Amino acid sequence: MTERPARTTGSDRPMIRLEHLTKAYPRQPHPAVQDLTLDVPEGEIVVLVGPSGCGKTTTMKMINRIIEPTSGRIVLDGEDVTGADPDQLRRRIGYVIQQIGLFPHRTIAENIGTVPRVLGWNRRRIAARVDELLETIGMDPAVYRDRYPKELSGGQRQRVGVARALSADPDVMLMDEPFGAIDPITRERLQNEFLRLQSEVRKTIVFVTHDIDEAIKMGDRIAILREGSEVVQYDTPERILTAPADEFVSDFIGAGASLKRLNLSRVRDIELSRRPTVGEDATAEEALGVLRASSHPAVLVLDRQGRPRRWLGEADLKRADGRPLTSLGMPPEAVVEPHATLSDALNELIAASYSIATVVDGAGVYQGVVDIDRISDAIRAMRGHGRRPADTAAVEDGVHGPAGSA
């Protein structure tokens, strides 16, 4: 099984260090965060996950001082920022919340350019940065630059929220349930897009969620928290799933831990299955020949750029009657990209005709397919490799406080 890149290349230098952090709200019997010590290594996604009310949001908001800690220290990139000017500090930290909070009276370009403008960048530089970020999140600048938030879908708003947080190229991003309010299908897509983006930008990210599946998918490391922001286990997703520290963790992971492990490997990590293909200009007879020469029930029609167009069965081809291949059969419904997890692929292929997920690269070019055999191979391989991956050894050295003794 192949590791995700961030896990093998992230340095273990702590970018954020929380030291004995405590927050006691007035008139509350117990502190929301009690004596939390945690290191967040540079370039990694650390997920804070735990039941509602355990103190995740409070912990995160102390990092950018939206909430002032009662005691303890916050060290950012080696510098104690516990007493720093909060506004200056926040301009160095990207911030994404569940409700996104786009400014409704400002255009998409103005929203994304907020921090650069506050930092005094000149107009040309801001415009160039905005366009670059819109490209990055897959929204055509010419189309979206001058639109207003109300004209965007939920998924697009979320993308813009992420772009806005990245605008001044902060080293650190804080994300509080960023995909929490989005429908499951869009959420999945946004998660994948975000992981792809992160593999390029390599930010240090603190990511809050209450959803263990999301934690496993997004996290290079996961801190499982209970009330008072107590760290029960701080570990890689593999270790959390294969060696839960205690009953609280195993309960929190819940049933189906081995199925959850499908979240740990990605389509690009496994060998794809092949299917017969023909060009879109081929005749039905040619396609039929290709199909019969294979042992599969369907042939995939590719366009001139190599992108999948239709799946055709033998019956479709026999009824072709001279019509072009692209007007027959079924369009590929279950299309996944290489960074999708096997769990994504499984979900897709279950619902798809012929029970296969079609894999395409970023440009939409056909790569192969994932079928149920590949998934079971992967599950079998994971059982064989149930033990800790080598690179997690360093993680435990970085753990302080409660988890260290866990």
Next chain:
Amino acid sequence: MHPGGADILDFLDFVWQRREEVLQRSLEHVGLVAAAVALSAVLGVLLGLLTYRNATARTAVIAATGTFLTIPSFALFVLLLGIVGLGTAPVVIALTMYGLLPVVRNTVTGLLQVDPAIVESAQGMGLSRRQRLLQIELPIAWPVVLTGIRVSTVVLVGIAAIGAIVNGPGLGHFIFNGLARVATPVAVDLVLTGIVGVVIVAILFDAVFTLLGKLTTSEGLR
């Protein structure tokens, strides 16, 4: 009683005879209301900005400015007369006081209606308190604030007519002259001139506000 058509023609003739005075008084009326509205808008928005975050403060300000409106205008003009004398001053002051409540109330409401997530994201991006207020909260609340200013304008256009009692400027003169000549042939024409003038001025102000709303409200908020 004449037939209606002749009445209207008589009235128009009456206005035409006094067209210069009518125009003069109308302009005075517009200027008077514009000055008072500008003052209550500035003061009202400021009071709203200063108090909206504190429940006690905003309740107090709304109660106080609300109390102003319960003072009969006639009484307030006369009261102020004793302090600032005759003419424009007492009228502008009284009108400003009457205009405050709708502005303050709508400013507070508008600011409180801004989605807290928007304010928090602005804070998280490092916008200072002042930047958040002036660049984010106030522009988003603006359509509601502007509605408050518009309501206060409608109220003031009417009340301004009564300012003539302390020798203030404006269309009120026609009405009070008419009152002084009750039962003479010109009385009704005079009062009618005042009323029609006030209605036209109100319509003009409303048109200005419609335009102002279009020009000053972000397309993203419509």
